[in-house]
Amino acid sequence: MARANIRQIEAFNAVMQAGSVTQAADALFISQPAVTKLVQAFEKSCGFKLFQRSQGRLVPTPEARRLFAETYTFMTGVSRIENTALAIKNSQQGDLTVVAFPALSMRLMPWCAARYLSDKPDVRFSVLTRNSNDVPNSMISHAADFGLSLLPTRESTIVCQPFRRIFMVCALPSGHPLTEEVAITPHQLEREEIVCLGRDDQSRMVVEEAFARFGIKVGGRYEVQMADAACMLVAEGAGIAIVPSIASVGWEGHEGIVFRPLSVPVTMDVWLYTPTWDQPPALARMFLQEIDAGISEVEARLMKDAGDAPQFSAAGLA
Incomplete structure (x- = not known):
């Protein structure tokens, strides 16, 4: 099983928070196909289904909701690391x-x-x-x-x-x-x-x-x-x-x-x-x-x- 990367987790989080691939793409400043590709790659690395389509919308699976609690915490930590690195770089x-x-x-x-x-x-x-x-x-x-x-x-x-x-x-x-x-x-x-x-x-x-x-x-x-x-x-x-x-x-x-x-x-x-x-x-x-x-x-x-x-x-x- 291929290991997920931060970009895939970021795309998954964006879809979970925005509720759609379109809004996630806008939030990440990338194209909709790029978001779809990242989420599919993350889904493959997880080994289970993350979203289902219902009436034209993506609906997170129960497994995706449980996973999101962890990935959200993870990305928050990544943001803190990036902010800390920037503060150190800027001598703050x-x-x-x-x-x-x-x-x-x-x-x-x-x-x-x-x-x-x-x-x-x-x-x-x-x-x-x-x-x-x-x-x-x-x-x-x-x-x-x-x-x-x-x-x-x-x-x-x-x-x-x-x-x-x-x-x-x-x-x-x-x-x-x-x-x-x-x-x-x-x-x-x-x-x-x-x-x-x-x-x-x-x-x-x-x-x-x-x-x-x-x-x-x-x-x-x-x-x-x-x-x-x-x-x-x-x-x-x-x-x-x-x-x-x-x-x-x-x-x-x-x-x-x-x-x-x-x-x-x-x-x-x-x-x-x-x-x-x-x-x-x-x-x-x-x-x-x-x-x-x-x-x-x-x-x-x-x-x-x-x-x-x-x-x-x-x-x-x-």
Whole structure:
């Protein structure tokens, strides 16, 4: 006995629901002979009569009615599969898990996720916050679709490639004299109380190396582990902090803190981790584009606030 195919079952269902071959053909956008042929093939595969003619009409047999209860459920399941496949293809459904260093995962990434997923109610999103040194572990354990770190890795199971470059900015207490400047020079910070990030933080190392070229030592009585904590201390008037540009997200309009670029661009490279065994799903790839656009938006706003200072052209920060 030949096995029935989905097209035959679809034709049988259409006739059962429409009550005639003519209306079934219209519903399926095919010819009446094509419907008849499909139904006959399905009937043959079943091994029993499905319809009888009575006064010029097709009348389902009792066996056909019992069978229809199953084929209707089957085709409903097929429709769900097709809809799910389309939703996945269009990045409207699925799970998205990412891992990133704190300055990115605490503020900018949730901000980007809220915008990206606003029209995707069937997407479940998770973000893991890890120090850059620990991001590879999350990728090795298959805990995330992709990772973003301030450090490259040579792990054999991870494809590591440059993602983009971000620059450091100066966080100042509102009312501080330096808020009148469009860009802050290293020498203007020489006698200021600097709120520092931890010594194992990559951004701390970048800032120290940059300021050392001007003979300036970065340090103060406050040391915190995350840029967000540094910004809170600044907002409370405890000092000035040098933080990644992305740490400014969410502080816009806050009465206690103002962000200004540095006159000498100090930048950090962000590295993208993906698994060697497979590329990230379309949902993840599109979210990466959203993150990249979000960073560009934040930095463009900071440069605009800096006025027309020539050293802060987009090309100079690339």
